[in-house]
Amino acid sequence: MRRGKPSVHRAYSEPLAVLTGDSLIVLGFEVLAKAATIVPERGIKLVLSLAQHTGVAGGICAGQGWESEPEIDLSAYHRSKTGALFVAATQMGATAAAQDEEPWHELGGRIGEVFQVADDLCDALHDAGTPSEPAGQDNLHGRRNTVTELGVDGARKRRRDILVGAIASIPSCPGEASLAQMVRMQAEQIMPVINPALVLVEGVVVEGLLAGTGSSPKTSMFKRRSARSI
Template identity: 70%
Template sequence: MPLTDRIDSALRDAIRRGQGGLAPRQLASALDYATTPGGARIRPTILVSVAMACGDDRPALTDRAAAALELIHCASLVHDDLPCFDDADLRRGKPSVHRAYSEPLAVLTGDSLIVMAFDVLSRADADDAARALGLIRALSDRTGMPNGICAGQGWESEPEIDLRAYHRSKTGALFMAATEMGALSAGHAPENWTDLGALIGEAFQVADDLRDALLDEASLGKPVGQDDLHGRPNAVAKLGVEGAMARLGDILAGAIASIPSCPGEAALAQMVRKQAQQIMPKVPTRARSSV
């Protein structure tokens, strides 16, 4: 089964469970709206790819982990778009959840997706209980404080930003969760995989900075120029377009070099290269020379 089919099937199962019973109709609908269409599903794809490189001896648990990670990511997007943060009208080319359903329902949607992520992991089979507990710990560490995406959002309210800590939490945390949780799903030590996730996260941040600075709203599927608007650190502002592109290439090379020795090392390196092609922005020649 293709990786995207595995991920989407596990995600649909989780959403259906959240929509069951006498659930409020609008909130149940918003859960599906917030998670589909799913974009590139980069984080869960990395998770499953790492698990496969490590043997993927318990694929049902891997699929649960991938769904849980994507649920957290989708929740973070719903919350990021709220008026109290980015106040974004678009996400993935359609109205953001608070525009489509209302601000109160968007808050509840994000909250529900977070709870759902941990519920998915808690329902692992008894034989997988020890690994599931490790997955819960890894995901909670990369979601909350002090190392997770909540910390990343919190840095934006500080008078002075520690740029490395900000990017590591805001963007890198869920990529580190992806590599760590992929290893945990297959019974491998997560700490050996943290560097790979951190480097992929750093690469994604630089690529996102380039897209934010250079693409239009139609191409990006969400508002552009957000870093300048909110006064956030940006690799393009610091390094220029050529410098940011060079930095992105260096980070991706380092990510491939950091892959631990494992049975599927070559296939995993190829996956990283493929993901790099997806996130690498196509920069117009005029933009290269003018920024």
Template identity: 55%
Template structure:
């Protein structure tokens, strides 16, 4: 599946008409923001759900997966900026603003957001209504007041509503992943909300554990950010062992929430495997 994702993103990244002349450093920064990728976990979930729902128009699924990953990459680029996390490294290499300068990083993020929506629009010849729903779903979970922009925005508030913060900061794009997978294959997205929300919650706790337990080299990004920036973190809330038990509970809930669909069994297996991997990572980080 990873090669399908990489091919789809490559095809969709600069899908608008080719022009003779363009600013080369921005082109390079956009590519640098997306390749090589991380685990591509959001498009993987999206495609897995689409496949479980029969994936009858693969071109739409490909466009949806690419658009979702572009939004995710854009959010990483902007979140790493000096005015947010001021991260030095990401995916094991210098962050975009470190490599290309702050203004190019802002523009690379903006371009990725815009290209995400154009790559969806280009797929509308296959099904106008699915693409309209995909656009609504992606924008809902990316922007304000429900999406990752709102999630980041909570960090500037004196009184954070923790549930809304986690839901929009981390949960949003996982809910987008499961729901967009269903929409891509012509299924109702509503029953897929729960699975996305639970996977998102699991990732939030796993990420909190990594932030506390890992070092920069092993995680591929700057760690210890939560403590440094005085941000809420599951370990602060539940303690180390409590957070690990909490993670296991959420993952079990995720599996049991999978809606009835043609590929239900296979999808459950996949989530189980991912869950096991997630628990393993956290065990090994404790040794590190």
């Protein structure tokens, strides 16, 4: 399930899902190529930027590849995986507006890290029964993430710190305050809606068997289960 709907490979088969992904990547370059006929210099820069941030050397493909490594630098992994696409978005926006793209690099990278930390929290704290992405996938596949490294509170603090840095890094521009507000609002929207009966404690999910009155569960009513099971 993805955002409450069956994923493409579930709805239409894995071969069609792979072909759809490949086609959408090519379509992105097609759109830029058509735009390049209007302002060739900017169009070439946009195509190059998209290629660099999706390819192997420093793009999302490299980040995905790191998931197969036994040891990774978590922050660098986040920057290469999700961060690369957000850097592409911020820098390509600047290029399209005929502005210097370099000042927008940090903002994109930090937004990407915020998104990834929030995604790690969602993976750890979402109830498996909610209609969203599958829960507990990082634990299931043995992937390191912010929650396993820092704990829930540490991951939340990490997210807050990165968000503060992201907003501070916004270059001076028209609409700067509105952009800061938008970044803040989007960061809040991607935070997990947590089942109050689930709390992650030292890598183990504690499921509170809540009383019918809705009062706080007593310690004796807790049932522990591995995070791998959700």
